[in-house]
Amino acid sequence: VTAQKGVVLAVSAVILVLTAAYFAEALRYPRGVMADPGPGLYPLIVAAILALGAAGTALETMASRQATTIVWPEPGTRMRPVAILASAVAYVLLLGWLGHPVMATVTALVILHVMGMRAWPRKIAFALLVGLGSYALFDLVLEVPLPAGVLLT
């Protein structure tokens, strides 16, 4: 359990920093004149909305007396979101090289494992079914092109 206040303040601060970068980049584009606005004018207004939202959220959170907390996952399930995210990141990074059949099988295997499927033969069979089955369905049947990877090409 973490106090929500600190996390909201941290998020607001990160967004303020990103807004400053967005604002600096927006200044590089021509703003034109009011009768003929350039591509730089509207982003400045958006930057103002972002800054107002982030600063307002931070100030409101600091002024708040509510002790709201964030409940993070229990120790037993804590690694599940992390592992699913990590497998999704690996899928994104390695899709071009290893292809969908391999990466989808690996991703499915990770999810089945962290979500509590016990027997390895069952886990591997399901993961292969999801990985190869989804490739067969989308790429071969529905003709949605998915990278095959170095192993299959």
Place this chain on the structure above:
Amino acid sequence: MNSVEGLLYGLSVALTPENLLAALIGGLIGTFVGVLPGIGPVGAMAILLSTTSALRPETALIMLASIYYGAMYGGSTTSILVNVPGEAASIMTAVDGHQMAKRGRAGAALAVAAVGSFIAGTIGVIGLMLFAPPLATFALSFGPPEYFMLAVLGLFALSRVSGGSVWRGLLALGIGLALATIGTDIVSGRTRFTFGYLPLAQGIDIVPVAVGLYGLAEVLTVAEQAGGVPNVVKVKFAELFPSLAEWRRALPPILRGTFLGFGIGLLPGPSAVISTFASYRLERRLSKHPEEFGQGAIEGVAGPEAANNAATSGHLVPLLALGLGFGPSVALLLASLTMQGIQPGPLLMQQRPEVFWGVVASMYVGNLVLLILNLPLVGMWVSFLRLPQSILLACITIFMLIGAYSVNNSMLDLAVLVIMGIVGYLFRKIGFELAPLVLALVLGAYVERSFAQSLIISHGDPSVFATRPISGVLTAVLALILLGPLVGRLLTSAGRLNARRITRSESARPAA
């Protein structure tokens, strides 16, 4: 084309085999996700958004809308039989519905919920037919300033009502608007915020953003909860018929819930959920036996179930008439239209009548299909609750990754999906509403173009947004939405200060 002609034309569109199949598939998927706790209708719509790009616009919209109202049906099943609401709009149904199930009246509760939903859905569609065309005709007189103010009003109203706090809503809105500026500027043709990375020139696609914020974030949230197989009350087909007395008690709440739900559905915010709470409270107040509420009162099932379905129809009025969405599900329907290259707005009814009337008519057909299919298949739907969460999440995750990649065959979209998944998960934890972000991304380009056009036609005079009659009214409403709570708070604190002063001066006065 008047409403009756429009509906007949819409029926000819909705009853084509392709659109009937879309309504059926959407309804079944919706019921499936409505039954399962965790993955809600918005998540399912987001996940399937990419697959609809290959369909015709009206077919895509019919399928997504069917998912939405199918989920309303499905949610009530698990609420009644398991006491686990499949989605938020079924929370109130669980209160009395499950008590009825424990008393052996599960079949009656399910039938009343399904028939109530059907009646409400049908009357709601009539409301949609009556309200949307005149609103769209009125909006035809709008120029760029009115469009701009209308879109801004819709965005700010949504951020105001859904975020809880005006600042958080504003922040989510700003993020969506900022994301919409990435890529090629539609007015000048110049690329912005690409930092030399070429794939960014095409902009940030709505599909990976929506799938990440609602789909992946939902998967992560479901994954962290320890899942088990719930105890399910068994129902036989013969038990699916309420008694005459039960019908007599259920019908007035169904009608009241329908009108209440449709009215609330016209307003911005999570209207389906709000309408169920409002209907439940109304029924308890009107009931001759308020003590039965919470113990298995059939009115407590009939009213809220009708209200959430009617709210779904009400929610579609601003979408189809004005091209505005006031909730996450409608934002996704809007995204589906823009993905198909259709500019949502008042011209939709004239330029694409097959989309407008096809969707309206498909809701009649879809509600009937769901009624016929869902009651006899209750046992099958409940059996899905026994599906291992591990297999379900693995399949959904892979489907999301394929969906996000296949829209543009782009690695950038996959990266956006994962980043938005993290943002969505974190924002849920800290109580930020995501709908303004998605809606701002969908409407961002439209808002910017109307803004630029307004300034060009007014020769750079920003007062154009306040001096034209309609945009002036919209500006005034916007000011009221933004400043109203602040003024209210100032008046309250001034009143409190005054009361304190009076108390102090009275206590300082010597006793007579």
